Amino acid sequence: MGRSADLPRSMDVPRASCTADRDCHVLHVDMDAFYASVEVRERPELIGRPVVVAGGSNPAGDRGVVLSASYQARAFGVRSAMPVAHARRLCPQAEFIPPHFPRYAEVSRGVMALFREVTPLVEPLSLDEAFLDVAGSLRRLGMGPAGIGEWIRGQVYDAHRVTCSVGVGPSKFIAKLASGLSKPDGLLVVPADGVLEFLHPLPLSALWGVGERTAQALRKLGCTTVADVAIAPLPALRRALGVVCAQHLHDLANGRDERRVVPDMPEKSVGAEETFAHDVVDRAVLRRELLRLVERCTAAMRGRDLRGRRIALKIRYPDFTTVSRSRTLAYPTDSAHRVFAVATELLDSNLPRGTAVRLLGVRVELLVRGVAGEQLTLDGDSVSACWPDVERAADAARSRFGSAAVRLATLLESPADRGETQSPESGNQIG
Numbered sequence: 039m040g041r042s043a044d045l046p047r048s049m050d051v052p053r054a055s056c057t058a059d060r061d062c063h064v065l066h067v068d069m070d071a072f073y074a075s076v077e078v079r080e081r082p083e084l085i086g087r088p089v090v091v092a093g094g095s096n097p098a099g100d101r102g103v104v105l106s107a108s109y110q111a112r113a114f115g116v117r118s119a120m121p122v123a124h125a126r127r128l129c130p131q132a133e134f135i136p137p138h139f140p141r142y143a144e145v146s147r148g149v150m151a152l153f154r155e156v157t158p159l160v161e162p163l164s165l166d167e168a169f170l171d172v173a174g175s176l177r178r179l180g181m182g183p184a185g186i187g188e189w190i191r192g193q194v195y196d197a198h199r200v201t202c203s204v205g206v207g208p209s210k211f212i213a214k215l216a217s218g219l220s221k222p223d224g225l226l227v228v229p230a231d232g233v234l235e236f237l238h239p240l241p242l243s244a245l246w247g248v249g250e251r252t253a254q255a256l257r258k259l260g261c262t263t264v265a266d267v268a269i270a271p272l273p274a275l276r277r278a279l280g281v282v283c284a285q286h287l288h289d290l291a292n293g294r295d296e297r298r299v300v301p302d303m304p305e306k307s308v309g310a311e312e313t314f315a316h317d318v319v320d321r322a323v324l325r326r327e328l329l330r331l332v333e334r335c336t337a338a339m340r341g342r343d344l345r346g347r348r349i350a351l352k353i354r355y356p357d358f359t360t361v362s363r364s365r366t367l368a369y370p371t372d373s374a375h376r377v378f379a380v381a382t383e384l385l386d387s388n389l390p391r392g393t394a395v396r397l398l399g400v401r402v403e404l405l406v407r408g409v410a411g412e413q414l415t416l417d418g419d420s421v422s423a424c425w426p427d428v429e430r431a432a433d434a435a436r437s438r439f440g441s442a443a444v445r446l447a448t449l450l451e452s453p454a455d456r457g458e459t460q461s462p463e464s465g466n467q468i469g
Contacts, residue, residue, distance in 0.1 A: 058229035059184040059206055063173035064299060066205040066213035067153065067190060070222040072166035073106030075200040076145055077135050088114065088132035092122045093313065101396075102313050105137055109222055139334070142166075143341075145198050152193055156186060159299045167217075169210055171299035184227050191225060208233065209295035215244055233293040238265035245290050247283065255279055256287075267291035304405070305344060310335045311399025317356045319394045328385060329378050331400045336374040339402060345370035346402035349377050351384040354397035363388045370406050377402060 069075065073091040078084045088111035093102045104125050107116040114129035125132070146165040153160045156179070159171035172179075172186050179186060187204035194202050201223040205216025208230040215237070220226035228236045237244075242253045244264055255278045261267050267275075268291035275284035289295070310331045318324055339345065350364035363384045371377065381400050389395070 058232070059182045059227045061230040062183050062206045062208050062213075062227060063171055063176075064207055064210055064213045065170040065172060065183060065187055065190075066207075066210070066217040067168055067170065067187075067194075068203050068205075068214075068217045068221070069149070069166035069194075070201045070203055071106055071108050071112075072145075072200070073137060073142055074108040074111070074135075075106075076142055077138070078108065079199045080141070084133055086110065088116070088129050090116060090122075090125055090129070090132045090134050091137050092125070092134045093137055101315050107132075143338075145200065148198055149194055149202075152190065152197065156190065158301060160301050161299045161303060169213065169299045184225065187225050187227075191223075209293075210297050210299065211246060211290055211295040212237070212293070215240070234268075237291070237293055238263065238268060240264045242267070245287055247286060247290075252279065252283070252287075264291045304407075305342070307350075307401050307403040307405065308335055308339050308342075308344065308346070309350070309399060309401030311352060311397060313354075313397045314395065317394035317396055318398075319392060321389075321391075324385065324389075324395060324398060325382060327398055328381055328400065329374075331398065332374050332378045332381055335400055335402060336372055336377055339372045339405075343407050344405045345372045345408070346405045347371075348403040349380040349384070350401040350403060351381050351388070352397070352399035352401070353385075353389060353395055356394050356396050358396070360397075361388065364403070366404065370404070 074089045077091060078089055087108075089108040090104055090111050091106040093105045102122045104116060104118055104120045104122060106118060107125070111125075111129050111132050114132075116125045116129050116132065122134070126134070142165055149166075150160065150162055150168065153168055153170055157170050157172050157175045159174070161169040163169070172183055175186065176182065179189075181189065183206045187206050191202055191204055194200065203217045203221045203223060204225045205213040205218070205220060205228070206225070207213040207216050207228040212228050212233055216226040216228045241263060242248050242256055242261065245267065248256070256267060259266075259270060259274055259278055261270055267287055270288070272284060272288055275288060278284070279287070312327060312331060314327075318327070347368075347370045348364050348366045350362055352360065352362050354360045365380050365384060367376075367380070377400070
């Protein structure tokens with residue numbers, strides 16, 4: 039939905055506006071270059087330098103992807119999801135840093151808790167962004183929406199020493215676009231009576247759901263801006279895009295977005311994956327790395343009181359062919375022991391001996407919330423039954439003493455602090 043990286047930087051919009059916010063009760067708060075900003079906070083000597091947080095088993099190599107780039111690195115063209123090798127060619131002087139997901143999750147929890155002090159209507163989209171509906175908080179806080187946005191920006195920086203950008207508007211779509219156009223470290227209000235004036239000069243990429251293929255279809259109709267889509271005949275749009283997509287884009291282009299801010303949207307999946315520095319053939323190494331991914335994934339689930347029934351394995355070969363295989367359990371689980379057993383079976387049955395692997399990933403789906411006890415089976419052994427308690431005790435120790443406080447002996451053979459292409463986070467991504 040109008041990714042901020044795709045929005046024009048030359049538009050004549052104010053860097054901050056705290057007026058005309060009547061009927062603008064939706065805020066979109068987006069952290070600025072979140073992973074990179076947290077790393078710079080931890081290493082002040084990097085302030086003002088291009089910084090790239092690079093996923094992959096070896097951030098010093100070129101096999102991973104860019105997870106986050108500071109604005110100094112973005113000035114050279116570095117973008118999220120870009121191959122690290124390409125980023126190095128664009129900005130060889132950048133500092134490439136492996137990700138530290140527990141650190142980002144901790145900051146995210148603090149930021150989201152701050153949002154919930156303002157309003158219970160908080161809809162997180164990922165670790166670093168959320169929608170807020172502040173209509174019910176205006177009288178209690180004695181501030182308008184723009185004032186609340188500025189207060190949030192100050193509180194986030196004071197508490198966590200990272201910056202965020204805030205969009206204020208009458209709908210989720212407009213608020214998200216406004217936050218993108220105010221980056222970095224800004225605030226922009228789009229008044230209810232100025233939506234079309236704000237929206238229509240924007241490029242097609244500002245519309246949520248417009249990728250390259252859809253943009254090509256729209257350009258064939260003569261559309262190059264949001265305004266062109268707004269005035270395009272619906273029958274022509276339907277023929278080019280289909281009925282549902284045509285109506286969706288036509289509504290957005292005319293400033294219509296009826297979606298509400300929905301707190302605690304159900305999470306669809308939790309997972310983690312790793313791109314190896316070198317293709318891996320050794321089955322023992324693959325199992326060890328799979329265990330590490332499962333540990334990280336299930337720890338995140340336990341921290342959110344989530345359990346899942348479907349375990350999915352992802353394998354990518356050196357030629358970039360990717361396969362996914364899954365198995366559905368009779369009962370939901372958050373046990374690393376159980377998830378690893380299923381994931382290993384999937385690996386053994388779907389990876390021919392001697393085949394090299396470029397990327398390995400695991401994901402748990404069909405999630406439910408709650409901490410009800412694990413269903414026991416008559417043929418289960420007593421050791422397996424104890425694993426959930428052991429894993430929760432390990433979680434508590436790591437929370438108090440750090441991620442290295444308790445580790446499985448098998449993982450001691452794995453190099454510490456190795457990065458992954460993505461954090462174990464919700465698969466329920468919007469925008």
